[in-house]
Amino acid sequence: MSTTIAAPCQPAAVPIDPAETVILQARDSVFGDQVFLCTRGRRHLLLSASRLEELGFRWPDDLEQTSERILRSFRPGGPVPSPAPAWPPADSMAMREWLAADLAGTGLEIGAGASPFPVPLHCRVLYGDRLSYEQLTAEPYPGQRICDLVVPEVLTExxxxxGVADESLDFLIACHVIEHTRNPIGSIAAAWRVLRPGGRLLLVIPDKEKTFDRERPVTTIAHLLEDFHAPDRQRDLDHYREFYRLALPVPEAALEETAQRNFAEEYAIHYHVWTHESFAAMLAALPAAAGDWQSIWTHPGVGDGSNEFYARLVKAG
Ligand SMILES: C[S@@+](CC[C@H](N)C(=O)[O-])C[C@H]1O[C@@H](n2cnc3c(N)ncnc32)[C@H](O)[C@@H]1O
Structure with a gap:
């Protein structure tokens, strides 16, 4: 079911209420040793015991054992982030926490899958996806646990x-999603429309050199501008041909049939591919119709083994 988010709101820090918060573990279940902070109907994975103490709870006194059934009755939410993440971040999770640390108010995360972003607990987060919960659970990505998949409230590309009102959100997050869109600049323009002045767009993008896309050429700015100004289904089909030739190669004889079939089924490929430098160049070349952004910041991957880079855009106010 999709929802229209109507009322623009002022960012507000709404602290969690300890009286309505429980720290739960269900050892003999799919959740194993994981510990969750459960509040406002959502469960948030605790990444360290010290984080619990930072939030005013006692370890292990406040930890209660429960059943898988009770834990499942809470909807998945993002992990509990550090309230004061250090700079420079040591790894991808620390970088994500740092990026989200000063968010407030109400936001939307698009394409959270089974790894929602570590957003401060005082924020209200809505989830969106192009696929319904039923579609997401029918074909989970490799390694995704169905019980961790968020339930999208907003169904949209x-x-x-x-379904989201103009200037109604304080932040919008898309982590490993923009590469799946036919029109990345259109995605940035759509984000600009729904953000209120001063609102933030946080993007995490896979670096093509560190993924199965490494043999593909970087998508050119001219191509991205063409997709924005003159969308074209034939050009979309060409992405499938490139994907099955260079990213997940199939034998030459099966290439056209594979590309056509997956195109018809709208199988989620990486349409476009970037390095940190080429993404920053695209942001520097955004047309006026993609919105007036007060600041645009990017950062390369951090830590060993990172396959992603980061962008933060703040809407002019
Ligand atoms: C690769 S998963 C990313 C999951 C998670 N954010 C992470 O980083 O692990 C991509 C998610 O975005 C959704 N998605 C893909 N293309 C999309 C689009 N064009 N519009 C909205 N959601 C999309 C997919 O259904 C999926 O849930």
Missing amino acids: FDEIR
């Missing part, structure tokens, strides 16, 4: 953001 990122490059349209249907």
